[in-house]
Amino acid sequence: MTIKFHPDSATLMSFASGSLGEALSAVVAAHVEMCPRCAAEARRMERIGAAMFEQLAPTPMSSAAEPTAALQTMTKERPARAANRDEDTDADMPRTLRKIAGPELDRVPWRRIGIGVWHYPLPLSPGAKGDLRLLKVAPGQAMPEHGHGGAELTLLLRGSYRDEIGTFQTGDLADLDDDVEHRPVADLQDGCICLIASEEKAKFRGLMARLFQPLTGF
Ligand SMILES: [Zn+2]
The missing domain is CATH 2.60.120.10 (Jelly Rolls)
Structure with missing residues (x-):
């Protein structure tokens, strides 16, 4: 599959940061599943976002080693979708x-x-x-x-x-x-x-x- 058209970077950034609306997010998620390039870019944006979040968020002394709740949610909800296509490629529903x-x-x-x-x-x-x-x-x-x-x-x-x-x-x-x-x-x-x-x-x-x-x- 040669993919020629991708979400623009503002859309992908909103998706990666979890701020894109549910309907639009569903479309980007399905594209990311098919598109290794956007999957890699979304993961890169997530890492940047997570690093910025860690710097910005005040960290209580007691839980310095604990990932924040928001970060946990982000990493939990974003598995490496590009690797998710397995043997059932006949089923073309994302x-x-x-x-x-x-x-x-x-x-x-x-x-x-x-x-x-x-x-x-x-x-x-x-x-x-x-x-x-x-x-x-x-x-x-x-x-x-x-x-x-x-x-x-x-x-x-x-x-x-x-x-x-x-x-x-x-x-x-x-x-x-x-x-x-x-x-x-x-x-x-x-x-x-x-x-x-x-x-x-x-x-x-x-x-x-x-x-x-x-x-x-x-
Ligand atoms: Zn793409």
């Missing part, structure tokens, strides 16, 4: 999603939301902001044009799509600002399945969007 999305992309209970477009919303913790869902698009099918409320991250899990920015293939992550409007078109042969997260609900435009919006809850 490991970090399996608890909420099931073991395989082919077994997702897709819901059709338009011609050639299916989705499966994924649950977030109670009170968590944003939106996380799997999206399946038929070959050659365009997604409705939309802008974003806040950042949006899209990770290609299978197939490919192209938009104004380029062609995104399996493992590629599109890290878009809220001023970007784009209209991805799925690969003519294979279509695509992606994991998509936004800080807010995406805002679709145009007639198709007006038809779409009440149905999808986007």
